[in-house]
Amino acid sequence: MTASLPSTRDIMANAEWLAHRYDPGHDAVHLRHVRRARHAETPFLTDQHLGEDDAPLVLRRVDAMLDAPAPAPIHFLFHSAYCCSTLLAAAFDYPGVAMGLKEPVLLNDLIGWRHRGAKGPDVARVLDEGLRLLARPFAPGEAVVVKPSNIVNPLIPALLGLRPQARALLLHAPLDAYLASIARKGMWGRLWVRDLFGKLLREGMLAPLGIAPDDYLGLTDIQVAAAGWLAQQRQFQDIAMKLGDRVATLDSETLVARPGDSLAALARLFGLALDERAIATIVNGPIFARNAKDGADFAPGHRAQEAQRGLELHGEEVEKVAHWARVLADNGGIAMALPNPLLA
Secondary structure (H helix, E strand, C coil), X not given: CCCCCCCHHHHHCCCCEEEEEEECCCCEEEEEECCHHHHHHCCCCCHHHHCCCCCCEEEEHHHHHHCCCCCCCEEEEEECCCCCHHHHHHHCCECCCEEEEECCHHHHHHHHHHHCCCCHHHHHHHHHHHHHHHCCCCCCCCEEEEECCHHHHHHXXXXXXXXXXXXXXXXXXXXXXXXXXXXXXXXXXXXHHXXXXXXXXXXXXXXXXXXXXXXXXXXXXXXXXXXXXXXXXXXXXXHHHHHHHHEEEEEHXXXXXXXXXXXXXXXXXXCCCCCHHHHHHHHCCCHHHECCCCCCECCCCHHHHHHHHHHHHHHHHHHHHHHHHHHHHHHHCCXXXXXXXXXX
């Protein structure tokens, strides 16, 4: 006999029922049962990583919201990709203090819905309710730290506007490191940056760079990567300047070099009770000792060795494109070092 599902009230009170997708055609929320341990094992909250064997539980949005509990405090890790954001989100899975959600697809669905012509007020309403569904704590007193996919970055002003108490980190990789990372990922990395380029173009984020549209098809893959980096860097710069101490900025090399200091400063920004012992436990534990995406062990210096190998293979291309990008940045007033650094 198949066990019956718990009531809608019990489901919505249980953070193990992840608000996974939004279906605008039926105005419905899809929920997946994801235990906390599964979050720790999973790099991204996508069907690819969660598995597609279990059918989601589908609720009308109004029914889900009717039984949704009061939300926990929510904060954000925004990023421009390939900058250790998954690792950092995993570090906030600390029972009793916080839970990190790694790229919930529900937010991707909303940016896609907007691209398909959804009206702004409709997207804002579902975004507000979606944040409430994501901010269900696993334990009393916990905050929720959400790391959206970077394709959600155009919604950062709306996300922070809807949650005025939220704080955010804007995390990025330095330009040269980012370009080398894309180059050494081969075809898939190059396809990914072209897909991102198209999304940023749709959002109007490439226009301020001063690249003539007629020149887009003539850009190399690494130039496309650099243009995407510049567009996101400009957005982060603008947000940091407008929102002041609500946001802080950090680059991946500083995070890797100073993980304890970075976590301590970020805990203060988010108002989380992570003391020195807790931070030492996280930094010296498995999270910082393995690749956050595939779980492979990271020996000391491994990340730096991989970066150096990428530069050795693609150094000439990366160097020339980085110089080109810096000229665009100087002309457009885009800072290589963002304001409001998390660490002095």
